[in-house]
Amino acid sequence: MNSTVPTNGRVLSGMRPTGQLHLGHYHGVLKNWLRLQHEYDCFFFVADWHALTTHYEDSRDIVAHTWDMVIDWLAAGVNPGAAKLFIQSRVPEHAELHLLLSMITPLGWLERVPTYKDQQEQLKERDLATYGFLGYPLLQSADILIYRATGVPVGEDQVAHVELTREVARRFNHLYGREPGFEEKAEQAIRKMGKKNARLYNELRRKYQEKGDHEALAVARALLEDQQNLSLGDRERLFGYLEGSGRIILPEPQALLTPASKMPGLDGQKMSKSYGNTISLREEPDSVAQKLRTMPTDPARVRRSDPGDPDKCPVWQLHQVYSDEARQAWVREGCTSAGIGCLDCKQPIIEAVQAELKPIRERAREYVDNPALVRTIIEEGCEEARDVARETLQEVRAVMGLSYK
Secondary structure, three states, rough: OOOOOOOEEEEEEEEEOOOOEEEHHHHHHHHHHHOOOOOOOEEEEEEEHHHHHHOOOOOOHHHHHHHHHHHHHHOOOOOOOOOOEHHHHHHHHHHHHHHHHHOOOOOOHHHOOOHHHHHHOOOOOOOOOOOOHHHHHHHHHHHHHOOOOEEEOOOHHHHHHHHHHHHHHHHHHHHOOOOHHHHHHHHHHHHOHHHHHHHHHHHHHHHHHHHHHHHHHHHHHHHOOOOOOOOOHHHHHHHHHHHHOOOOOOOOOOEEEEOOOOOOOOOOOOOOHOOOOOOOOOHHHHHHHHHHHHHOOOOOOOOOOOOOOOOOHHHHHHHHHHHOHHHHHHHHHHHOOOOOOOHHHHHHHHHHHHHHHHHHHHHHHHHOOHHHHHHHHHHHHHHHHHHHHHHHHHHHHHHOOOOOO
């Protein structure tokens, strides 16, 4: 985790609707969400507009895939009481902020995003010469900035998207953050902190601006986060005043680096629906057992008496996910000496996966049987998300000269 994100900060993360999720999603994303929801103010959303950027000609299943995915989120333990769960397209403020940000974002910034050309190469069978595909990183920026998220959990391949968001926010604040009487309003806000905290803030601000002391900057930011008697507007002014800029209208988010998923597929490749090597979170026990029993193993082990090499066996990769050191030592010794057979090696994995999926499967059944509850959860999440998004957009419109009250 990036230590510069305050523990009481806001985190945003989304997933494209792909239908029922599998163990790769659980180990790669959902387990991280389960931890984050207890540490931050979390917003988790279905990125249905993003699904259109690459699959606009085949959108018939988006709605069904959305509900399937939300059920799996809930079944995995994502708590609507701890996090806001919503659907991107049900919060139209995302689209308006995307439009407004597009007015100030240089075209070259979008063309240089690494995934722009990478995905064009990987998805040659699709026509991606569209404005939506070029602009989807900016839509991601709008997704983040509309909630003023301070942290965005991403893998290494998505860090460039968060950096683009930071650049867009920086440019926006530079263009629109210099409100009339900014310094006077900032000084008034400092006095609201009380004498002791005001003195500390001014000292830290001086250290940063005069000496470039980044530790002082971090301490001052934390000090502002802890001020309960400051309005959101005053806090944003003081963030900008601290750094010698204008009012921070759209805060720059930090990337919360998440470790790469260690969940291999049934063939040893990354678990992916496109490879046909997955186990879904709601898969029936008999199917799970059958898939694991028939997994390929070290091709050198033709007979039970042949010694094997765990490093060449996909089952060994699963042991690295599910087995402790003692179990892994037993597997390596038994395999290399032909002391155990491949079915012996697979049995502990079968038991571990079944134990992991059983409570998820049971909770999913409750939500499948009560679709009205799922829709209510999303309706409430959409309303909560819209409340926050409207507040941000109201301020954005005002500083851009689009407030007609």
